[in-house]
Amino acid sequence: MLRFLLSFWLFAAPAWAADLTVFVAASMGDVLGEAADVWEDKTGQHVTIAPAGSSVLARQIAAGAPADIFVSASPEWMDWLDQKGMIAPDTRRDLAANALVLIGHGSGEAGDMPTDIAALLPDDTRLAMALVDAVPAGIYGKAALAHLGQWDALAPRVAQTDNVRSALALVALGEAPLGIVYATDAASDDRVHVVAQFPEDSHPPITYPAAITADALNADAARAFLEWLASAEGQALFARYGFVPVTE
Incomplete structure (x- = not known):
């Protein structure tokens, strides 16, 4: 326990x-x-x-x-x-x-990293991430998105949380359609699936x-x-x- x-x-x-x-x-x-x-x-x-x-x-x-x-x-x-x-x-x-992954609500198969994550967010929905200037998962996520040239488009649509498990919970509960968490977080909750894994060279180890x-x-x-x-x-x-x- x-x-x-x-x-x-x-x-x-x-x-x-x-x-x-x-x-x-x-x-x-x-x-x-x-x-x-x-x-x-x-x-x-x-x-x-x-x-x-x-x-x-x-x-x-x-x-x-x-x-x-x-x-x-x-x-x-x-x-x-x-x-x-x-x-x-x-x-x-x-x-x-650990590794960094993009997750989605519900079941699905992992594939290649989308070239336009913002386009996958329905209107008035957000991408769940840990605090991008303080929490490691958020810092890694921001770095990865910037490396892929997607941060500027996504920054206004990010829902920031106090820690990575809170970001996971938003997606698991369906309150956010997509999120960025660690691979181990994604594996811990069957209410989410891995959409794609971020390239290792897109963020610090x-x-x-x-x-x-x-x-x-x-x-x-x-x-x-x-x-x-x-x-x-x-x-x-x-x-x-x-x-x-x-x-x-």
């Missing part, structure tokens, strides 16, 4: 000094929720997963929110925290990578850096959890959710 951040309790345990709290990009909330369950079964340690937009989480950590680990959907927000001295030195690592925060209350256990996520067992879990290994 996915553990959302409702409260933060500390308790003594035989193997660990305290529970762990992980602030994680919304697109990785499902897989980290299962990882938390597996970790608790293995170690007896409870892991609280707090999913939201990377920009929101980074700002909360900078403001003093109690997180042991931060998992971002882009390097930029991790860099931002690191520059503020909020990331523990030598703990950063890339956990996984989509990687998920993770690190222990400078104010972590349980740094040793956080390090062990991160090492497990990067292990073969942890990476197999990411693969099952559609994430791909990070290539050098």
